[in-house]
Amino acid sequence: MSKEIEELIAAADKAIKEERFDDLKEFYTEDAVLVVKPELEVKGKEAIKEAFIKIADYFNNSVVPTQGKMLMVEAGDTVLVLSQTLLDAENKESSEYSMDRRATYVYRKIDGKWLCAIDNSYGTTLLD
Amino acid sequence: MSKEIEELIAAADKAIKEERFDDLKEFYTEDAVLVVKPELEVKGKEAIKEAFIKIADYFNNSVVPTQGKMLMVEAGDTVLVLSQTLLDAENKESSEYSMDRRATYVYRKIDGKWLCAIDNSYGTTLLD
Numbered sequence: 663m664s665k666e667i668e669e670l671i672a673a674a675d676k677a678i679k680e681e682r683f684d685d686l687k688e689f690y691t692e693d694a695v696l697v698v699k700p701e702l703e704v705k706g707k708e709a710i711k712e713a714f715i716k717i718a719d720y721f722n723n724s725v726v727p728t729q730g731k732m733l734m735v736e737a738g739d740t741v742l743v744l745s746q747t748l749l750d751a752e753n754k755e756s757s758e759y760s761m762d763r764r765a766t767y768v769y770r771k772i773d774g775k776w777l778c779a780i781d782n783s784y785g786t787t788l789l790d
Numbered sequence: 791m792s793k794e795i796e797e798l799i800a801a802a803d804k805a806i807k808e809e810r811f812d813d814l815k816e817f818y819t820e821d822a823v824l825v826v827k828p829e830l831e832v833k834g835k836e837a838i839k840e841a842f843i844k845i846a847d848y849f850n851n852s853v854v855p856t857q858g859k860m861l862m863v864e865a866g867d868t869v870l871v872l873s874q875t876l877l878d879a880e881n882k883e884s885s886e887y888s889m890d891r892r893a894t895y896v897y898r899k900i901d902g903k904w905l906c907a908i909d910n911s912y913g914t915t916l917l918d
Contacts, residue, residue: 693866703863731917735831737907738821740868742896744914764914766894768870779865786872786892786913789859 664734667741667769667776674778675727681718687711690778691770697782699759700790710781721751739771747783763787792862795869795897795904802906803855809846815839818906819898825910827887828918838909849879867899875911891915 670689677686687707690696695703696710704713718725730746747765754761764787768780782788798817805814815835818824823831824838832841846853858874875893882889892915896908910916 695863695865697863733916735823735825735908735910737823740896740898740907742908744917746917764917768868768896770868779868780863780870782863788861789872789874789892
């Protein structure tokens with residue numbers, strides 16, 4: 663498994679926790695897509711930053727994401743990350759969102775740097 | 791959803807059913823990865839072709855894959871496909887493989903052509 667990508671994901675989770683959203687958007691490709699919730703996607707670094715600000719607000723600025731078991735399928739400059747993603751937040755009990763997810767992320771190596779192109783924390787549950 | 795990718799997946803399924811494995815490998819990037827089963831991956835077009843020949847043999851040359859509900863998350867030249875994949879085969883009852891899967895495929899547009907870079911029909915169940 664790519665240690666580098668694992669560390670990038672941990673760093674992005676830390677940026678979410680510390681609400682450093684300008685830092686956070688730099689983990690993404692220019693035309694990256696974030697699945698905010700089923701049937702709601704946002705595209706592009708700025709839109710992703712704005713979405714994370716709204717998500718933090720929704721959770722009363724208490725979001726702490728962590729990754730559990732993680733696997734990667736690596737095909738050259740393209741990597742599929744499968745990850746158990748746990749979201750902790752003050753109001754998690756009343757949230758309409760699942761806090762224990764099996765996420766699918768796609769990373770791409772662009773100009774020597776790994777970046778997140780697709781951030782879908784819902785994984786295949788979007789098919790439900 | 792990209793109609794083009796949907797048609798490519800249908801064409802690849804048809805090639806599997808008709809055992810046209812030389813045609814099948816052309817749907818993949820040079821360094822594509824196929825997850826044959828949990829903890830067994832093969833890499834590269836030739837290795838993927840050989841793996842499909844073995845899979846066909848395992849299922850007594852009776853494999854018919856079809857896709858059910860399908861969703862795509864599209865980020866420029868990179869697309870994550872989530873798909874309910876159904877495998878039919880004569881000996882499916884006795885097979886150790888799940889025949890009803892939620893697959894994750896990653897497609898990349900290379901020189902104007904969409905190709906499969908990651909073929910993981912097991913989706914997030916690899917985390918089990």
